[in-house]
Amino acid sequence: MAFQDLLNQVGSLGRFQILQMTFILTCNIIVSPHSLLENFTAAIPDHRCWVPILDNDTVSDNDSGILSQEDLLRVSIPLDSNLRPEKCRRFIQPQWHLLHLNSTFSSVTEPDTEPCVDGWVYDQSTFLSTIVTEWDLVCEFQSLDSVAKFLFLTGALVGNILYGCLTDRFGRRLIFICALLQLAITETCAALAPTFLIYCSLRFLAGTCFSTILTNSGLLIIEWIKPKFQALATALLLCAGAIGQIILAGLAFTIRNWYHLHLAMSIPMFFLLVPTRWLSESARWLIMVNKPQKGLKELRKVAHLNGMKNSGDVLTIEVVRTVMKEELEASQTKSSIWDLFRIPHLCKRICLLSLVRATALGVIGIAGSIGAALSPLFMILKTYSPSLPWIIYGVLPFLGALVVLLLPETKNQPLPDSIQDVENEGRVSRQAKQKDTFIKVTQF
Template structure:
């Protein structure tokens, strides 16, 4: 009898599971507001150089209009709008002549914005870009802070996986919520860009734990047949969180106030998280059966199965978990993923897939301003299409299969991004359509890979493989914003890269992952024949068998 049967004794899926899912959906719903915050807090407003004659009312000639003063003070930019990063050294009076042309001045007559910039505050009253002048020569600092944040998530993923296995899921989640709340609140009061980056890094470190821990708690407190539903609900909460962020940013246009608005709920979630019971499965595996028994009996009472509290004993728990405890001791290393030839190719292919998806995904969702003028609407649409994609993925699997769904929609996502490169800026509606289509395709492909990858590995190596592929995805999330730092020197490099990378990896992954799938049960570790899929600690990795069952 495995732990799943112990859960059935405690009521299976009942009131406790419903309360737990609702509680864990709250922090998960707020994760997008942390990952995508710079879409709004670091939005780049319209700007031009500060000019004495134009912006100092005491020096402005009374007989000239603001438009005339702008003409003689600021040269036209590439789009014939006032240049954002240059100004005339001296007023170009000849440009007031009706017969003058835009070429009646030389580049030598201009200089950088030595006195700062004037910002358009009609959309945002305040952003970190306007507050710390992250424009022109410093515009690459915006994608840099986004990459710093993703580095924090990457390192946090490594650390919180180990810490939650060492100290438990519940204290890890509580600490992460408190860390995010404190770091984000401090970010709202940051006095300079360096402090802002440091606090955002600390926040990202905690967010990594909030991403990982709810999934683990849900899986370990849910019966096998209900697990897919709860994980789907968790994914939908991310989509809903994107929509909430767009609506919240539309209401709050000051970046410090917005930062506080998405920080305060984490203090409440920190307090609520102490209600959650620790994972009984984890408690048994780490040698705390008495505490695990208390948690199981508590769950049974909440689910209305009070009679189960008498039948649940320490002896029953230890007997039921004997196989899983033995499997936990048979630890596997990352090297085991590369010792078996077929596993080696699959691991390389899946690493490439995970990396390429996240490079393009975060390159797309962290650069809303380049996709359309109404970034609030775009954020809400991105969340809505992501929600729709997650809801329809299961149906697509039944028609196309896992592998074909993954390959086809990742290719479509890349094509949508490349199509947007060809659409001029004066066609915002068409650009919006391609952007939303690409986001929806990415949502489906990301869901596909999360379902498909467990089938490619034996149970004994699944957690090791999952950590390896999660790291690949986080590395891609770091790389995505970094590519955008080349925009000033090569404007088309970033969008072309975001479109080509997922398409190029599609053919590779189909080739590398072709073949059988591992069919060992993900929860119990038992194969369909009843044999354990966990080899003994002395068994070589190549002793693992492969089924020819294709998806």
């Protein structure tokens, strides 16, 4: 935890932190809504089968103009159990006799019906177009709508596995920029996708970098500020996501074409790539991967921006190596994702959070992505009880809140720099408990 000493010398909440935080929060405002885009772009409007006497301008069985649209609909589309026009079937032939039946009687024989072989007619009062109307994802194809959402969440799962390791290997800044570029390209292309298969493939690729951006956003903020303000920074990141979702809802209210809405949320990400040239890499990460010279350069830059020029001049490579001696020695040992579960103290934290650096967040993100991908499946339980899925959704957060009580307090505590720090934390905690027990027994 020695990095905190270096950070205190260059300023742990100054102009640099405010500028970096402002940019990253802006990124989160624009990026976060992409997980909810299909709440609007994949909305399912009211629909019915296309029928010639209603929807073909060149054919008219109502030349006299006596029959209303409602009458023509009645003879063309059967009624469902709720006495509303059926969405997925139509009469093979117009049933003119239905116009003369009393509402209390029904025909002796059920008229023959057929699927919507000529397509559908959609209500455009709310949305002019969605991916559902674009590729007719209704009736027997309605499950494909869920496939698109599932693939995005599956992409987030793959991204947590892949990019979590890459972040610890190549750095937070580089992976953040690459993921932002990938998201901008794939989401812009998805808005222009010619087929549903291409659209789903692009959304999968977008999902892989979506979670990476959010994870590295947190790292690039938290690793540059002191523990006292880390909770505030995390809260601001969450608020940025909420603001983005509010903006998405407002845009969806005014932009009613799905591809225009998709483009409106995607193109601004290209402009975010310009300021990334001034984005600073985590000095903590640079030092821990045995790049102290680059870490020192970043620390001196921060000291200059924060107006602590004397501190920047005092900082030397010898000071960095001395302060971070133990951590640098620990970094020489190759670690893997399995080390998160090898240390009992760390394994407990990871398991509880799934039910402190990028690889660990990737593991926790995997758990979250699995939960998100599986959550639509709970809706299948509505066939047994309409309220059962909602009961499950409501109970699980309470169980998660109880699990948090088992985690250690982190308020105003410095972040551990390595697995060894967490291991030492657990050893100190056990020694304190043993000492406390010894004192009690002695007093007795």
